[in-house]
Structures are given as C-alpha cells and as structure tokens.
Amino acid sequence: MSSEFTLINDYFHWDTRHPSVLMGVGDDAAILQPPEKKHLIVSSDTFIEGVHFPKGTAAHAIGHKALAVNLSDLAAMGADPAWFTLALTLPEVDDTWLHDFSSGLKELANQFSIDLVGGDTTRGSLSITITAIGFADEKQVLQRSTAVAGDSIYVTGELGAAAAGLAHLQERVQLDERTAEQCQQQLDYPIPRNAESVIIRKFASSCIDISDGFLADLQHILDASELGAVIQLQDLPIMKSLKSYDSTEIQNFALRGGDDYELLFTIPETNVDAFEQAIQQSNMMCYCVGHIDAAIHGIQSDNQQVLSATGYNHFNENTS
Amino acid sequence: MSSEFTLINDYFHWDTRHPSVLMGVGDDAAILQPPEKKHLIVSSDTFIEGVHFPKGTAAHAIGHKALAVNLSDLAAMGADPAWFTLALTLPEVDDTWLHDFSSGLKELANQFSIDLVGGDTTRGSLSITITAIGFADEKQVLQRSTAVAGDSIYVTGELGAAAAGLAHLQERVQLDERTAEQCQQQLDYPIPRNAESVIIRKFASSCIDISDGFLADLQHILDASELGAVIQLQDLPIMKSLKSYDSTEIQNFALRGGDDYELLFTIPETNVDAFEQAIQQSNMMCYCVGHIDAAIHGIQSDNQQVLSATGYNHFNENTS
Known part of the structure; x- marks a missing residue:
C-alpha cells in the first residue's frame, strides 16, 4: 500500500x-x-x-x-x-x-x-x-432463541424516527424543520444501549437489537424460539413530535423502518415486577409492547391483525 | 439487506x-x-x-x-x-x-x-x-521490536516467485510455461507458515511475515528494534527454475516484490545451534540470509552495497 x-x-x-x-x-x-x-x-x-x-x-x-x-x-x-x-x-x-x-x-x-x-x-x-x-x-449471555411463551416484550426507546428522518431526506415525507432535525439525529447518531444492557441481562430471557425493523427483528427471536407474539400497537413508543403526522405512515416507520438500534427483549413473567422496579430506579427508557404467545403463528396485533415484517426495505434502490 | x-x-x-x-x-x-x-x-x-x-x-x-x-x-x-x-x-x-x-x-x-x-x-x-x-x-509471542545485535536473520522459504508470477501476468517479464505456472501458484496460493511458527517461536527473538517485500519488512523489524542489518545476497533463497532468468530482475523480485508470506525472523546467537538442529529434525525449509548489526544504519549487502526497500510497488497503477 x-x-x-x-x-x-x-x-x-x-x-x-x-x-x-x-x-x-x-x-x-x-x-x-x-x-x-x-x-x-x-x-x-x-x-x-x-x-x-x-x-x-x-x-x-x-x-x-x-x-x-x-x-x-x-x-x-x-x-x-x-x-x-x-x-x-x-x-x-x-x-x-x-x-x-x-x-x-x-x-x-x-x-x-x-x-x-x-x-x-x-x-x-x-x-x-x-x-x-x-x-x-x-x-448473562442473551440470545435470540430463548424466549418463552408468556414473556413480556419490551423495547428500550422510541421507534421509527431514523426511518422518518431518511424518508424526509429522500423527500418521501415532509417534516417540519425541528422534527426533521430530531429524526436526522436518530438516523446519524444512534445511541447504542450498552448501559441498558447491563440491567436488562439480569432479567431478560432473549434479546436482539433493532436494525432491520421492529417486526423483522422480533420475527428473528420468534423463528429462533419457535413461538408467536401479540403486539399492542397503541403502546409502540413513538417520538412525540412525530405523532401529529399521518399515523399509518408513522406506525409503518416504527414497525418496519429499522435503523433504530434499540434493544428488543423478552422478560419472563416471574421477572416482570423486579424488572419494572429496576427500570424506575435507573430512569431507563423502557416500554412493554406485547407478549410472547405459543398459540399464535407469526406476529399479531391485539385486535388480531396479522403484522408482516415485509413490505418495506430501507436504502433499497426500489424504495417507494 | x-x-x-x-x-x-x-x-x-x-x-x-x-x-x-x-x-x-x-x-x-x-x-x-x-x-x-x-x-x-x-x-x-x-x-x-x-x-x-x-x-x-x-x-x-x-x-x-x-x-x-x-x-x-x-x-x-x-x-x-x-x-x-x-x-x-x-x-x-x-x-x-x-x-x-x-x-x-x-x-x-x-x-x-x-x-x-x-x-x-x-x-x-x-x-x-x-x-x-x-x-x-x-x-512465545513474537514481535518486531525485539531483535538484538548479532542475531542471525532467517526466512522460511523462497522469495520473489509471487512477484515474478505477477510480472509475467502483467507482461513485464516473459517466463516459460512451467515456471510461470509455479510462480502463479505462489501468487495465488501462498502457504501460511503456521506449522513453522510453532518451532520458530521457541527460538526466535523477533518475527514478521513478508507481505510488502523482504527489505521493506526487514526494515520494519529494524525500525522497531532500532538496529541495522547485513544481508548475504548470494544466500537469498530463490526458486530453482527462476535462476536462469535475468539475475538483477529476479533478485529485485526477491528483495522488493512482496506477497511471499514467508516468515522473516531473527535467532539469537545462543539459540542458533539448537535452532539449526530443530530445522533438520522437522524438515522445515529455512535459510539464514544475514545478521543484525548495531554498527549499520539500514540494510547493507555483505559487499557494503546499500539495499533500499523502495523503488518497487506491486499492484500500483504506475508499476513499471
């Protein structure tokens, strides 16, 4: 060289x-x-x-x-x-x-x-x-394959902002200046959740980070653990300033956008109380968004809508 | 993805x-x-x-x-x-x-x-x-910085064949078919010297692998160890079938060609006899080509010619 x-x-x-x-x-x-x-x-x-x-x-x-x-x-x-x-x-x-x-x-x-x-x-x-x-x-090693039926599903922070920031950059959505800046920050400067991981690993049964999108990465846990999941859509954490925009679009970013680099993990029923206490003591941002369900194939919403991970590929040439 | x-x-x-x-x-x-x-x-x-x-x-x-x-x-x-x-x-x-x-x-x-x-x-x-x-x-960790004055300098195999193979490919030299094949094999399929390393590490004071060229990589040891070296040019191991070609050119490949992936290492005087015995017992290819010398700056041949590592850059656009 x-x-x-x-x-x-x-x-x-x-x-x-x-x-x-x-x-x-x-x-x-x-x-x-x-x-x-x-x-x-x-x-x-x-x-x-x-x-x-x-x-x-x-x-x-x-x-x-x-x-x-x-x-x-x-x-x-x-x-x-x-x-x-x-x-x-x-x-x-x-x-x-x-x-x-x-x-x-x-x-x-x-x-x-x-x-x-x-x-x-x-x-x-x-x-x-x-x-x-x-x-x-x-x-305390966390894997994808060890979720159990009945476990609660959590994420460490808000979803969809990076995807919204990219969509704004590519002129697929039009955000106001301040919201665009916040989303661009999420896209360019994701904060890895290593501090949160120190607490989570004491309680969680499985874990993955969200790079491909919430549903796609949840599906990786479900495939490896051979289970299904129910998600409460209204509980998905979404940045406040994004809530005034078209809700279908924003929900799509949160479910399928990816590039969030939040942790997505499962907490066994017996650990939920202790984990919730640990969240409060640490001031960690953490949201329960659903649960693992052995009776369900794939992912459903709480009103039984099938939630598919596909249909959105960020950065792909044919992004529409 | x-x-x-x-x-x-x-x-x-x-x-x-x-x-x-x-x-x-x-x-x-x-x-x-x-x-x-x-x-x-x-x-x-x-x-x-x-x-x-x-x-x-x-x-x-x-x-x-x-x-x-x-x-x-x-x-x-x-x-x-x-x-x-x-x-x-x-x-x-x-x-x-x-x-x-x-x-x-x-x-x-x-x-x-x-x-x-x-x-x-x-x-x-x-x-x-x-x-x-x-x-x-x-x-037994081997570094570049630990050569000592008086150490003998060894290499594990023949030098210059990969560079000759590349030069043939780029039509800078014209080799006969059989020699070209042998050189192409050295260029494409270098054999890493991990088996030899098991023996060498018991005796050597410093080591590097030859990727940039014999002189350039020897210079890395000399820089890190703050010493000079004398090389016996006639002892440089060169593939038999290459010896019938222009000797200046072939010596240049051996000294500066690179891509050899032979080990270049130094053996302290007190270890030379035991190391030579180990070479014979293992049938390992290994050649003594010079010694480390504190009185010399850089690298000289045994007839006091200064040997410079520069002057040859393989794969560069302006290779001539």
Whole structure:
C-alpha cells in the first residue's frame, strides 16, 4: 500500500484504556489478555455508502454510526465492550474527512470504553468493517432463541424516527424543520444501549437489537424460539413530535423502518415486577409492547391483525 | 439487506471444530470461550480486487489467499489460529463464484484448524475483510521490536516467485510455461507458515511475515528494534527454475516484490545451534540470509552495497 495510505494510520493511534491491551495498533496484530471465566462475544459489521448510510452523510456521523451498530450487537448479546478493529477502505486520502471520521469514532469509543486495537487501511470504494469484541458472564449471555411463551416484550426507546428522518431526506415525507432535525439525529447518531444492557441481562430471557425493523427483528427471536407474539400497537413508543403526522405512515416507520438500534427483549413473567422496579430506579427508557404467545403463528396485533415484517426495505434502490 | 444477500450466508454455515466456539454464525455475534492463561492475537486485513489481487483472479484462489494472509499474520506473532470472521462485499450474487470462493476459504480453514464464527455480507465493490484471532503463550509471542545485535536473520522459504508470477501476468517479464505456472501458484496460493511458527517461536527473538517485500519488512523489524542489518545476497533463497532468468530482475523480485508470506525472523546467537538442529529434525525449509548489526544504519549487502526497500510497488497503477 502507498505511503499515503500508511499515513492514514496516524489518525488511529489512540491511547488504549483497558489493561487487557498489551499491544494495540502497530505490529502485525494486537496482543490482548482476555479476562478469566468470561465469554468473548465477537461481532463484525460492514458499513457501505449508499447501502448503510445515504451519500452525503457527514464523516463524523459515519464514524459514530459504524461503531454504534457494532456496540449495539454487543449490547444485544449481554456483553460489555472491550476491543475493536477497523478496516477502512477509502477512494482517496482526504484529511478533513479522516479528521471528522476519526473524531466521530473516537468520541463514541471513549464514551463506551472500547479500545481500537488494530486494523487495515486500503484504497477502494468507501467501506468500513468493524469487528467488535466484548466480555460477557456465562449466565448473562442473551440470545435470540430463548424466549418463552408468556414473556413480556419490551423495547428500550422510541421507534421509527431514523426511518422518518431518511424518508424526509429522500423527500418521501415532509417534516417540519425541528422534527426533521430530531429524526436526522436518530438516523446519524444512534445511541447504542450498552448501559441498558447491563440491567436488562439480569432479567431478560432473549434479546436482539433493532436494525432491520421492529417486526423483522422480533420475527428473528420468534423463528429462533419457535413461538408467536401479540403486539399492542397503541403502546409502540413513538417520538412525540412525530405523532401529529399521518399515523399509518408513522406506525409503518416504527414497525418496519429499522435503523433504530434499540434493544428488543423478552422478560419472563416471574421477572416482570423486579424488572419494572429496576427500570424506575435507573430512569431507563423502557416500554412493554406485547407478549410472547405459543398459540399464535407469526406476529399479531391485539385486535388480531396479522403484522408482516415485509413490505418495506430501507436504502433499497426500489424504495417507494 | 435483501434476502438474496441473506442467502449468501448459507455458503458459510460450516461445522466448527474448536470446543471454544459456543455459538458461531447465526446470532448477532459469536459466543466464544478463550483458553485460560493465553494471550489473544487479533489481526484484520482487507483484500480488494485490483489492489491486493489482480482482476481475473479465480474465486477459489481469492478465498484461499484472503484467509492465508491473516493466518500468516498470526504465524508471525507466534500464535495458533482459532477463530475468524468474514466481511464479504459483492457487486452481485453469483452462485458459481460463491461456491468457488467458499471452497477455497474452507479448504484452508480446515487445513489450519481455524473456525469461521461470524461475519457480514453486503452489496458493493468486491472486498473481503477477515479478522483472525489466535492464541499465544505469553512467553512465545513474537514481535518486531525485539531483535538484538548479532542475531542471525532467517526466512522460511523462497522469495520473489509471487512477484515474478505477477510480472509475467502483467507482461513485464516473459517466463516459460512451467515456471510461470509455479510462480502463479505462489501468487495465488501462498502457504501460511503456521506449522513453522510453532518451532520458530521457541527460538526466535523477533518475527514478521513478508507481505510488502523482504527489505521493506526487514526494515520494519529494524525500525522497531532500532538496529541495522547485513544481508548475504548470494544466500537469498530463490526458486530453482527462476535462476536462469535475468539475475538483477529476479533478485529485485526477491528483495522488493512482496506477497511471499514467508516468515522473516531473527535467532539469537545462543539459540542458533539448537535452532539449526530443530530445522533438520522437522524438515522445515529455512535459510539464514544475514545478521543484525548495531554498527549499520539500514540494510547493507555483505559487499557494503546499500539495499533500499523502495523503488518497487506491486499492484500500483504506475508499476513499471
């Protein structure tokens, strides 16, 4: 690789925080000391312009979001963030872009105490692959396949704002300036729910993060657990300022829009009271939106309407 | 991501071999149990068409080589392969390509006992990022920065054949058919030196793998160790069938061509005899090519010619 591209690495030589990092960026590979008696959770996500974020997205937001979606995967598994590697492919060396991208990445990394330990920079179409590694207690790992009939279904925050922000950007809806800004913020700067995960993992039976959309990701839990679910549509948490818009459209964003990066999880009946108490003590935003039901195939609303995950694909060329 | 791309994952649902893999491909992230008292070695490499391999490279070879370069990084660190993630970006879904690519990847993964534990598939320009994780004993981790004056410099195999193969492909040299085939094999199917690493790590003071070229990678050791080196040019191991070609050109490939994926390492004087014995017992290919010298700045030949790593950039547009 040309020296120009080797220089890019200078943007990513940050001090590491964890004593587990014996050697980070700089050699052929990182040297790490995993803690004893913990599981390692490993997640890889690729982030491509025009597929995972619209062209024109600010470099600072790209840096934030590329790491946020991986932190969100760790949160969904019940793991605490530890280390990540960055594979960055760029069409050209642009110092302003690199400065902004690395700032967005670094601010989130510092906030969530995850250390950059290695990576690679190459020339090509803009693409970012992050591999994030976290630690989890054996008894608190959260999976998709372990929901049980009767469990309550919760989400950690409001749904549909990122999809509304994208729709506004693509002129498919027309939001007022302030609401558009709030939705754009949700689209560009999702906050991964790793702090909430620390509480949730003590009570939950299963968990996933919402990237594909509430219904699609709930369906992943249902498929893996071989169960159905009932959702109270009126309980879906939706940003206040979005409620004045066409309710069918907004509900569609909340159910199918995706890119929310909220946690979607199930709490067994015997844990619900204790979990509700934990929510209040922590001031965590958390909403019960339905329950797991063994008698139902797929997902239904409380008035027995079938709720299908399909019918909406964000970022696809044929989005209408 | 479209369902078409979700289906790609079917190519990569392989059985895992290590009991350390509690859950592999399928959930938001893999769940792994690292061994106690071992270091983790983590390496990420991106592999892009037209940059890291020529357009037209067979999919089977791409699958092999994308993993081989990461296995080579683990070997250079003194680590045994354990797990890897695959981030695969493709312009379109092509079943023949995917079949061949996954076969090339899987054959090498099985041969070196490394388990695919997760990843991501997306649509875009062809690009492969592999993050490989290995285990190493604390006392046998090999770094670049720990060479010592007087150490002997070794390489594990012959140099320059991959660069000669590429030059033939690009019609910069004209090789006979049989030699061209041998060189093409070295270019497409490098064998990572993980088996050799098991022996080398017991004796070596420093190590790197040759990806940028013998001189460039030796310079990385010298920079990190703040030392110089003397190389006996006549001892550079070169494939027999290449020796009938222009010797300046062939020596240039061996010194600066890169893509060899041989290990380049240093053995302290006190270990040389025991190491030479170990080489003979194991039938390992290994050649002593020089020594570390504190009195020299940079790299010199034994007739005091300065050897510069620059002057040759493979795959670059302006390669001449």
